[in-house]
Amino acid sequence: MASQSRASHLLDVLLTEFGPSIERDPLSFQRKFRKMAGSAFAFYRGSAAVFYADLTGDHADDSFLDGPTSRVWIHGDLHAENFGTYMNASGVLVFNVNDFDEAYVGPYTWDLKRFAASVALIGYGKALSDEAITRLVTDFGDAYLTELTGIAKGGDDAIGSLTLATTSGVLHRVLQTARLNTRVAMLDVETVIDDYDRRFAFMDGREPVSARTRAAVLDAFEDYLGTLPGQADPMRHLIKDVALRKGVGIGSAGLPSYNLLLEGRSQALENDVILYMKQAQVPAVARHIDDARVAAYFRHQGHRTAESQRALQAYADPWLGYTALEGVGQLVAEVSPYSADLDWEDVKEPGELRSIMLDLGRAVARMHSVADDESSHDLVDFSTEEAIVAVVDGDRRGFVGMLVDFAHRYGAQARQDHQTFVDLFRNGRIPGL
Numbered sequence: 001m002a003s004q005s006r007a008s009h010l011l012d013v014l015l016t017e018f019g020p021s022i023e024r025d026p027l028s029f030q031r032k033f034r035k036m037a038g039s040a041f042a043f044y045r046g047s048a049a050v051f052y053a054d055l056t057g058d059h060a061d062d063s064f065l066d067g068p069t070s071r072v073w074i075h076g077d078l079h080a081e082n083f084g085t086y087m088n089a090s091g092v093l094v095f096n097v098n099d100f101d102e103a104y105v106g107p108y109t110w111d112l113k114r115f116a117a118s119v120a121l122i123g124y125g126k127a128l129s130d131e132a133i134t135r136l137v138t139d140f141g142d143a144y145l146t147e148l149t150g151i152a153k154g155g156d157d158a159i160g161s162l163t164l165a166t167t168s169g170v171l172h173r174v175l176q177t178a179r180l181n182t183r184v185a186m187l188d189v190e191t192v193i194d195d196y197d198r199r200f201a202f203m204d205g206r207e208p209v210s211a212r213t214r215a216a217v218l219d220a221f222e223d224y225l226g227t228l229p230g231q232a233d234p235m236r237h238l239i240k241d242v243a244l245r246k247g248v249g250i251g252s253a254g255l256p257s258y259n260l261l262l263e264g265r266s267q268a269l270e271n272d273v274i275l276y277m278k279q280a281q282v283p284a285v286a287r288h289i290d291d292a293r294v295a296a297y298f299r300h301q302g303h304r305t306a307e308s309q310r311a312l313q314a315y316a317d318p319w320l321g322y323t324a325l326e327g328v329g330q331l332v333a334e335v336s337p338y339s340a341d342l343d344w345e346d347v348k349e350p351g352e353l354r355s356i357m358l359d360l361g362r363a364v365a366r367m368h369s370v371a372d373d374e375s376s377h378d379l380v381d382f383s384t385e386e387a388i389v390a391v392v393d394g395d396r397r398g399f400v401g402m403l404v405d406f407a408h409r410y411g412a413q414a415r416q417d418h419q420t421f422v423d424l425f426r427n428g429r430i431p432g433l
Helices: 004-024 026-036 040-046 048-055 108-125 130-153 169-180 183-190 211-225 284-288 292-297 301-312 350-370 384-392 396-426
Strands: 072-074 083-087 093-097 104-106 191-194 197-200 206-208 239-246 256-262 273-279 321-325 328-334
Touching: 004 026, 004 048, 004 396, 026 040, 026 396, 040 108, 040 396, 048 108, 048 284, 048 396, 072 108, 072 301, 072 350, 072 384, 083 169, 093 169, 093 350, 104 284, 108 130, 108 350, 108 396, 130 350, 130 384, 130 396, 169 350, 183 191, 183 273, 197 239, 197 256, 211 239, 211 256, 211 273, 211 321, 211 328, 273 321, 301 321, 301 328, 301 350, 350 384
Parallel strands: none
Antiparallel strands: 072 104, 083 093, 191 197, 206 239, 239 256, 256 273, 273 328, 321 328
């Protein structure tokens, strides 16, 4: 049973992170916390603030870190469900890390530890033995180091992006599924034909906006256009409709998001484009990084999110940009018809799990390697792959062992914290709910 001090700690961290948002929209947080109560993994997904408080507290560890590798562009919420497909700017389907809302600059090992603990939670949920979980985390760590070393050496050892040409098994099937998706099918779900043109279909979680709100969104959209790399087709700047979406996911509770329906590359109705304009938040990890240069680099949280995604994701969405809506930073990007997520419920065989770990290790290595001195960003001005390989200094066994040990320890902590959280929530001990 968790100690009273641990319960108080969880409550303090959650209220520091979510207290003002709970006060603004308690019903959304009732839904969020209900989802988090559903499983230890769901709790872990929604409680990054607890994770980082622990990494700088009782679970602090500076092994395999030095000055440079403590300031690498990181994903910030790298768990096993934050991977999926997207169509890159070159028209190639890629399986990669997604959802960069929590991205920031910090120790690269924090990404790896967050992922490793999530693997332990998924493995426990599938009733895998501790030995089997150790193998999965080991495979991930080995693949990460092998790919990163290959990139640093500049030879042929690096496998490269995860595409239809470089994957097999489960991830290849996910990419093939994404390939079957079409823009028309997405538009038929998201919109209706009214008076010979498309407009948004209104459904649970989506509603029309007032004239005042529409005008504010359109003004913000004009500012957003100036943040796009290159010039887009002027026809695609014709906005047909605007709608409000309320965040209903574990990470977006209570946050307003606007959908914009744009004319596609022609007046044909099958190539219209849907964008989202989403309010960005302070990432949980930022509370634990004391670096004035990093904090001053970003104009607002929308700028941080877009710049982070561009830094970490090679050939990012050409519609990716940022703006401010009534003074609040917003991320803007396309609602892609070509997205498909890896469904862990469908992965049951140990061989499939191990194959996925190898691929995800490579994907994370490539993510950490692209946002450095060879990118268009100057916040991280050194070769991250060379710095990480140097700090590991050939100690592969110790490096992987560190990840395995953390996965087991923090997986057990997260399972215990989940039960504590459920007791706090169901007994009405979270103020405001």
